[in-house]
Amino acid sequence: MSETGNTFKKAPKRKPEKARSVAVSAEQKQAYAEMIKEREQREEAYARHLRVNESPRR
Numbered sequence: 001m002s003e004t005g006n007t008f009k010k011a012p013k014r015k016p017e018k019a020r021s022v023a024v025s026a027e028q029k030q031a032y033a034e035m036i037k038e039r040e041q042r043e044e045a046y047a048r049h050l051r052v053n054e055s056p057r058r
Helices: 026-048
Strands: none
Touching: none
16 A cells, blocks of 8 residues: 555646548538527527526425
8 A cells, every 4th residue: 555656647648639620511501500590599499488586496
């Protein structure tokens, strides 16, 4: 138990990976933007119907 030399060593720092870029067509960009808008609208409509001032029930 007195040998703790390698037990609590700091891990070496890792280099961050390069981000990958993807080329997409204008139609795909538009479809993705529409999908994001629809998701935001659904989340907003969902949140509108939630109870605001009540504490969570257990």
